[in-house]
Amino acid sequence: MPSDMLTFSTATHEASFLPSYFKAAAGSVQKIRWADGIKNGAVIRQGTKLATIVWDDGSEIVMTPPPGCSGTIQATNRRITYETLHRSPAQLALRLYA
Amino acid sequence: MRGVILSGETRRSIGNQTLASRMLLLALTLAVAGCIKGPPISSRFQTLWEEPDGPPISRRVVLLADNQTHHLYGDPVWIRSEFTDRWVASAIRAVQLDLYGPDLFRWIVAVFGAKDPVIHLGDALDISCAAEFDTFVGAMRSATRPWFMAPGNHDGFYFGNGHFAELEWARACERGGGPLTKADFIRRYLEVLFEQNDPGAKALAADVPRPIPFERDWRYQGAERALLHAVAWKIDTERPWRSYLIQELDLTLRPDAPVSAILLDTSQYELPPRLIPIPPFRNAGLTGSLRRDQLTIVHRWLQRTQRMNALAVLMGHHPYGSLDGPTRRATDPLWREASVLLYVSAHTHRGSWMLGSDWPELNVGSAVDWPIHFRSFALGETPGTPPSVYVRSPQFLLGRLWLEQAPSSDEDPSCDPAWQARSEDPDFYVGYVTHAALDPAISDTRLMNALLSSYRRLLLAAPSDAANHVWPPNAASDKEVLARISAATSDSVPLLTKITLLEELRAFDQARAARNPKAHRDFRLCSALWASQDDEKGARIARPDEWFVVFPKDR
Numbered sequence: 001m002p003s004d005m006l007t008f009s010t011a012t013h014e015a016s017f018l019p020s021y022f023k024a025a026a027g028s029v030q031k032i033r034w035a036d037g038i039k040n041g042a043v044i045r046q047g048t049k050l051a052t053i054v055w056d057d058g059s060e061i062v063m064t065p066p067p068g069c070s071g072t073i074q075a076t077n078r079r080i081t082y083e084t085l086h087r088s089p090a091q092l093a094l095r096l097y098a
Numbered sequence: 099m100r101g102v103i104l105s106g107e108t109r110r111s112i113g114n115q116t117l118a119s120r121m122l123l124l125a126l127t128l129a130v131a132g133c134i135k136g137p138p139i140s141s142r143f144q145t146l147w148e149e150p151d152g153p154p155i156s157r158r159v160v161l162l163a164d165n166q167t168h169h170l171y172g173d174p175v176w177i178r179s180e181f182t183d184r185w186v187a188s189a190i191r192a193v194q195l196d197l198y199g200p201d202l203f204r205w206i207v208a209v210f211g212a213k214d215p216v217i218h219l220g221d222a223l224d225i226s227c228a229a230e231f232d233t234f235v236g237a238m239r240s241a242t243r244p245w246f247m248a249p250g251n252h253d254g255f256y257f258g259n260g261h262f263a264e265l266e267w268a269r270a271c272e273r274g275g276g277p278l279t280k281a282d283f284i285r286r287y288l289e290v291l292f293e294q295n296d297p298g299a300k301a302l303a304a305d306v307p308r309p310i311p312f313e314r315d316w317r318y319q320g321a322e323r324a325l326l327h328a329v330a331w332k333i334d335t336e337r338p339w340r341s342y343l344i345q346e347l348d349l350t351l352r353p354d355a356p357v358s359a360i361l362l363d364t365s366q367y368e369l370p371p372r373l374i375p376i377p378p379f380r381n382a383g384l385t386g387s388l389r390r391d392q393l394t395i396v397h398r399w400l401q402r403t404q405r406m407n408a409l410a411v412l413m414g415h416h417p418y419g420s421l422d423g424p425t426r427r428a429t430d431p432l433w434r435e436a437s438v439l440l441y442v443s444a445h446t447h448r449g450s451w452m453l454g455s456d457w458p459e460l461n462v463g464s465a466v467d468w469p470i471h472f473r474s475f476a477l478g479e480t481p482g483t484p485p486s487v488y489v490r491s492p493q494f495l496l497g498r499l500w501l502e503q504a505p506s507s508d509e510d511p512s513c514d515p516a517w518q519a520r521s522e523d524p525d526f527y528v529g530y531v532t533h534a535a536l537d538p539a540i541s542d543t544r545l546m547n548a549l550l551s552s553y554r555r556l557l558l559a560a561p562s563d564a565a566n567h568v569w570p571p572n573a574a575s576d577k578e579v580l581a582r583i584s585a586a587t588s589d590s591v592p593l594l595t596k597i598t599l600l601e602e603l604r605a606f607d608q609a610r611a612a613r614n615p616k617a618h619r620d621f622r623l624c625s626a627l628w629a630s631q632d633d634e635k636g637a638r639i640a641r642p643d644e645w646f647v648v649f650p651k652d653r
Contacts, residue, residue, distance in 0.1 A: 028213035078148035
């Protein structure tokens with residue numbers, strides 16, 4: 001369950017997609033499907049299934065919180081620009097309540 | 099349906115309608131401006147703020163169109179005089195946009211074609227010269243993923259209008275490899291298609307004998323996952339306007355939900371299209387058309403997708419509303435009978451959704467003309483019972499990507515305002531709009547002078563490195579190149595001498611080592627962007643979305 005695609009900022013309480021991860025990936029992200037219940041108010045901790053990443057060859061991997069990212073979700077990004085995940089600036093994945 | 103397109107009545111916004119069509123559209127625009135708000139969205143469709151949670155069902159593709167690569171160094175032709183431009187908004191385009199536009203297009207293809215396949219929806223060329231095709235393909239080769247295209251009215255027809263005035267067409271393509279008829283275009287495209295890094299394209303290249311046969315209906319039989327699944331073409335060298343090329347791309351992501359995109363050729367005509375469309379003749383810029391032979395194959399392919407329970411998306415250059423009556427009568431049943439979800443078109447240069455009729459349509463804007471934009475395209479499934487299909491198609495505006503975001507890496511250009519030509523400069527991007535010469539040689543002389551001045555600006559902004567050893571004839575330093583440019587801009591210098599120097603400068607600039615390669619690249623990209631901006635209105639204006647304006651202290 002890879003979590004190295006995300007980075008967490010304790011200052012902003014935001015988890016963001018790491019462009020370098022997606023640049024190095026051979027495939028192209030077709031969709032990031034948030035898991036059932038991952039929305040405002042949900043409590044997450046290490047190992048929680050956040051989402052499923054669907055790649056262009058049809059394969060899927062599970063996205064889990066990066067180190068330090070645990071708490072109650074304030075918002076999830078549901079307008080992700082998959083086309084530029086491999087480019088800076090990093091896009092927001094989710095924000096936790098402080 | 100056209101009301102949506104026509105309602106933006108700015109000087110440069112008429113789109114890719116060619117000579118006669120632009121005149122007609124201009125008149126129509128003036129007549130209806132302010133009256134048409136566009137058709138309301140049908141209640142069958144719903145727009146969403148957020149992406150639904152359901153699974154994706156198609157591979158994502160990048161949609162590009164209407165870059166209209168232009169050969170700058172041909173002989174003067176009346177269709178490109180300043181006088182004509184007075185009546186037809188885009189008879190002439192800012193020469194910096196023609197010169198540097200391919201750089202800009204290459205940037206889009208390299209960045210967005212790094213992860214996703216690209217579909218070009220036509221009008222890759224402008225006059226339809228062989229050199230334009232070579233420049234276009236050179237840019238498309240910067241894509242890491244495969245690319246495909248549906249021909250537009252500029253791809254094989256003179257200035258996008260038709261097949262006429264062959265001598266003048268040859269003059270316009272002088273020093274540009276000669277005219278490319280529709281038959282030539284299809285042959286050249288197929289040769290490039292064979293090179294694509296896609297199992298379908300490789301199988302096609304292996305199956306098709308050389309020289310390329312005049313007619314073929316080919317289908318991929320391999321087991322490896324491929325985008326290209328079918329190609330059919332007819333190359334009619336006697337009547338090139340009857341030639342066609344159609345392709346079927348497999349965009350399936352999940353085996354249980356097959357998706358096909360069929361790229362139509364909407365520039366196939368019974369009779370040679372002409373500038374003035376007196377019936378039964380058409381103007382290719384005004385009217386799209388598919389003949390029975392192409393439609394028969396499309397119908398057969400769609401029956402196949404229906405048997406597979408696949409979703410089909412049709413893509414073609416002309417908007418549905420500008421297809422001729424017989425074509426629409428023939429394609430209307432397809433919508434009802436063959437699970438066609440959507441028609442994706444281009445041609446207008448403006449881009450829009452048209453969701454008011456039985457034929458829902460997504461129109462893709464120009465990748466070079468302002469507002470420089472392109473889209474991606476994918477299908478997904480909404481959760482719930484019964485599930486619906488949603489289209490995800492974000493629009494990317496280059497101005498926003500570059501100007502409203504700080505450059506995030508060396509990949510993004512930095513536009514130094516000192517590089518920008520001002521209205522009093524000899525290379526001001528739209529200086530040509532203040533003239534109205536009837537003689538195209540006079541117009542071309544002014545345009546070539548602007549180009550020479552632009553090269554001067556480029557050399558000063560991005561000088562050659564001390565180690566550079568590539569120089570144009572009769573020069574061995576930037577100083578000597580600048581001296582040649584200054585001498586050539588004199589009015590007494592013949593047009594052909596200016597053109598010859600410009601061709602030398604083009605070769606020099608492509609090969610030379612600049613002291614700062616990023617500044618060299620960025621100058622070209624930023625000049626294309628500024629030229630595109632000014633060309634839209636035919637003037638430098640302060641746009642509502644400007645962030646910073648400098649005021650002089652002394653008045």
